[in-house]
Amino acid sequence: MDFGATSFSINLFSALENDSSFQYHHAAPALAAALNGTKTIDIDTVYRLGSITKLLTVWLFLIEADDVYFSQPITQYVPELLTAAELDSANATGGGDDINYVRWSDVTIGELASHMAGLEKEGLCQDPEGCDAGAYFVISVTFGDLGDQPQPWTALGLPPLSMVDMPICSATLSEALCGRGDLGDEGPAGGVYSSTRDLSQMGRAILNSALLSPAQTRRWLKPVAHTASTTTSVGAPWEIQRIKGNHVTDLYTKSGNVGLYATQLVLSPDYAFGFTVMAAGHNTIPIVQLLSDMLVGHFLPAATNIAAQQARRAFVGKYSAPTQGINSSIILGNDGSPGLRIERWVNNGTDLLKGIFATYNSIRLYPTGATAQSPSTSAGGSFTDKMAYRAVYESPPAMDNNTFADKCTGWEEFVEEIYGGISANEFVFHLDASGGVTQGKPQLCAMSATKEEMRQEPAMSGLQTKRSRVHICLSSSTTTRASRQISQPPPGHILKTLNDESTADMADRYALSKLLVLLGVRQLAEKLSRGSKEGQASVIVNCVSPGWCKTELFRTNDGGLGGRVGLALVGRTAEEGSRTLVHAAVAGKTSHGKYLSEGRVKPESSFVRSDVGSLVEKRVWAELVDILESIQAGVTAV
Numbered sequence: 001m002d003f004g005a006t007s008f009s010i011n012l013f014s015a016l017e018n019d020s021s022f023q024y025h026h027a028a029p030a031l032a033a034a035l036n037g038t039k040t041i042d043i044d045t046v047y048r049l050g051s052i053t054k055l056l057t058v059w060l061f062l063i064e065a066d067d068v069y070f071s072q073p074i075t076q077y078v079p080e081l082l083t084a085a086e087l088d089s090a091n092a093t094g095g096g097d098d099i100n101y102v103r104w105s106d107v108t109i110g111e112l113a114s115h116m117a118g119l120e121k122e123g124l125c126q127d128p129e130g131c132d133a134g135a136y137f138v139i140s141v142t143f144g145d146l147g148d149q150p151q152p153w154t155a156l157g158l159p160p161l162s163m164v165d166m167p168i169c170s171a172t173l174s175e176a177l178c179g180r181g182d183l184g185d186e187g188p189a190g191g192v193y194s195s196t197r198d199l200s201q202m203g204r205a206i207l208n209s210a211l212l213s214p215a216q217t218r219r220w221l222k223p224v225a226h227t228a229s230t231t232t233s234v235g236a237p238w239e240i241q242r243i244k245g246n247h248v249t250d251l252y253t254k255s256g257n258v259g260l261y262a263t264q265l266v267l268s269p270d271y272a273f274g275f276t277v278m279a280a281g282h283n284t285i286p287i288v289q290l291l292s293d294m295l296v297g298h299f300l301p302a303a304t305n306i307a308a309q310q311a312r313r314a315f316v317g318k319y320s321a322p323t324q325g326i327n328s329s330i331i332l333g334n335d336g337s338p339g340l341r342i343e344r345w346v347n348n349g350t351d352l353l354k355g356i357f358a359t360y361n362s363i364r365l366y367p368t369g370a371t372a373q374s375p376s377t378s379a380g381g382s383f384t385d386k387m388a389y390r391a392v393y394e395s396p397p398a399m400d401n402n403t404f405a406d407k408c409t410g411w412e413e414f415v416e417e418i419y420g421g422i423s424a425n426e427f428v429f430h431l432d433a434s435g436g437v438t439q440g441k442p443q444l445c446a447m448s449a450t451k452e453e454m455r456q457e458p459a460m461s462g463l464q465t466k467r468s469r470v471h472i473c474l475s476s477s478t479t480t481r482a483s484r485q486i487s488q489p490p491p492g493h494i495l496k497t498l499n500d501e502s503t504a505d506m507a508d509r510y511a512l513s514k515l516l517v518l519l520g521v522r523q524l525a526e527k528l529s530r531g532s533k534e535g536q537a538s539v540i541v542n543c544v545s546p547g548w549c550k551t552e553l554f555r556t557n558d559g560g561l562g563g564r565v566g567l568a569l570v571g572r573t574a575e576e577g578s579r580t581l582v583h584a585a586v587a588g589k590t591s592h593g594k595y596l597s598e599g600r601v602k603p604e605s606s607f608v609r610s611d612v613g614s615l616v617e618k619r620v621w622a623e624l625v626d627i628l629e630s631i632q633a634g635v636t637a638v
Contacts (some may be wrong), residue, residue: 005030006281007041010291011196012299015207015272020200022299028281043197047278049263053192054237056202058113058220063211067219070236072108077109080563114224114236117407119575126463175281192259195277203267203274221252221269232477244298247304247338250294253484255288262288266296271303294566308334315340315429319440319449328532330440330449332365339364342391347445358395365427383433473584474521476543476595477514487513494616516620518543518595518608523621525593544584544596547576 005028012022020043025043038045049056061069070158075082081104111117194202204210209217223233223240233240233250241251249270256263261282269272277291312334321328331344342363345352357363372386426443443447460518489497498504498512521543528539550571558564583599584591594601 008279048256048261052256379543
């Protein structure tokens with residue numbers, strides 16, 4: 001990665017806020033010697049977007065023309081294509097077949113927008129990139145029939161967009177990193193210039209349906225086709241990345257590159273945030289990919305945790321009938337899986353989970369997106385006072401690797417339970433003007449249940465309510481790597497080998513030293529447990545990683561550009577890092593001998609959990625005991 005010759009900008013944004021949530025800009029040292037363009041990099045610096053222009057072309061088409069045209073043949077609006085193709089077919093030997101002849105009457109606007117038209121066979125496109133650009137040029141030509149040149153961007157505070165000359169940017173081209181180059185007919189596929197500020201504003205507008213209706217946005221943010229990868233799908237012209245974990249979520253992305261520029265726009269409709277990465281210089285594509293992966297790896301889990309915390313604060317709790325003498329209540333919980341779990345449901349004294357819903361493994365509530373508005377008396381305008389949720393009645397899990405029994409049966413059972421003509425899966429929550437949930441109403445029941453105040457749960461898992469044990473906490477790191485110097489020496493020579501200056505690999509020594517700490521903690525915890533009554537040690541020993549913290553530790557060596565970027569992206573404040581230390585000092589017996597991070601027990605590295613790692617752990621401990629005993633006999637007795 002040549003950061004010395006590459007400048008880049010990062011901007012993370014929320015759909016719910018106008019200001020940037022996080023930004024970072026790097027000016028390559030070589031930029032100072034550039035003959036033209038800007039010398040400083042900030043949120044208004046202009047980059048070329050490359051193929052992100054295709055996304056804006058389609059967005060502009062939808063704003064002006066609606067997606068009703070997506071299923072219509074392109075020849076209805078550009079009949080010259082059909083005429084030209086027929087002439088080529090008539091003049092070509094063996095013409096008229098599907099190999100040499102594009103059936104333009106079968107090609108729709110939507111297929112052009114989603115890369116599914118197969119234009120590489122047509123003379124319009126001499127190479128894959130040209131074919132791509134040709135498709136978007138054809139889309140832009142349809143604007144001549146669908147209406148005058150639209151100017152929707154002014155609603156976002158941006159200047160008008162022209163489909164011929166396309167600088168979509170509130171900054172001037174003097175703020176660009178290098179000079180302007182007109183792509184001509186390929187402009188609708190790659191000619192746009194923009195800044196991280198303005199592209200983020202466009203991403204925010206897409207997420208908020210600012211220029212499209214919510215229904216139209218939902219139709220647009222859908223796959224058109226899947227690829228051979230189970231995590232990558234194709235949209236119009238989205239590059240959709242599916243992230244699988246405890247929750248499945250889709251990122252709607254669009255990348256672009258032209259010349260010395262590479263760009264990336266990433267939107268998360270599920271969590272209402274997105275980010276832009278723009279780079280100019282040498283080797284920009286892998287740099288943009290690396291930065292994008294770092295952003296997703298850090299901010300997507302953070303967004304998931306924030307969403308879970310917000311759901312717990314807003315919805316989790318007990319909802320009871322407000323009328324005395326009526327035994328009706330619902331308890332909602334959140335167990336870390338998607339949605340809200342109905343833990344108890346009593347209606348007029350009848351436990352429904354043990355009655356009509358007893359055959360289901362669990363019942364979970366998911367938001368439908370349907371809301372109702374009420375006028376706000378304090379601030380004017382309106383606020384959301386009702387939100388609709390749907391219950392999914394989940395059957396017991398099927399056998400693994402069973403094609404049909406293991407499918408998402410909850411999708412099929414979504415509207416199955418009907419009683420007295422009323423669906424049993426409809427729930428409505430009532431909110432106050434501040435967004436707090438006040439009531440929950442199953443539509444199946446006549447009454448509304450009032451939410452009770454719930455006792456706040458501890459912020460960190462596994463805390464003791466009483467300090468009955470002494471804690472020994474050693475600082476560790478997420479970086480724990482093994483090397484040949486620890487796994488290959490014979491018994492009794494591991495520490496001696498590490499102490500040999502002639503063979504020491506000091507570049508790897510920090511990670512290796514943290515590994516030794518972890519191995520020692522595991523062995524010490526085992527000895528303490530073995531020597532105590534009933535295997536319950538009176539002393540809890542664990543190791544904790546406070547994470548990469550922005551402290552004075554880096555005052556003399558900040559790790560260079562890579563270190564500065566990493567610290568800016570994933571670094572914690574000293575206060576945030578200290579929370580992990582507090583957690584380790586009060587964590588319960590489940591933390592004994594464990595590795596802790598982010599306020600919870602985390603799995604150790606694969607080496608530590610392997611058979612080789614277990615053997616090395618015992619050897620290192622034996623060597624350490626021998627050294628300590630040689631200094632003072634009996635010091636290691638437990």
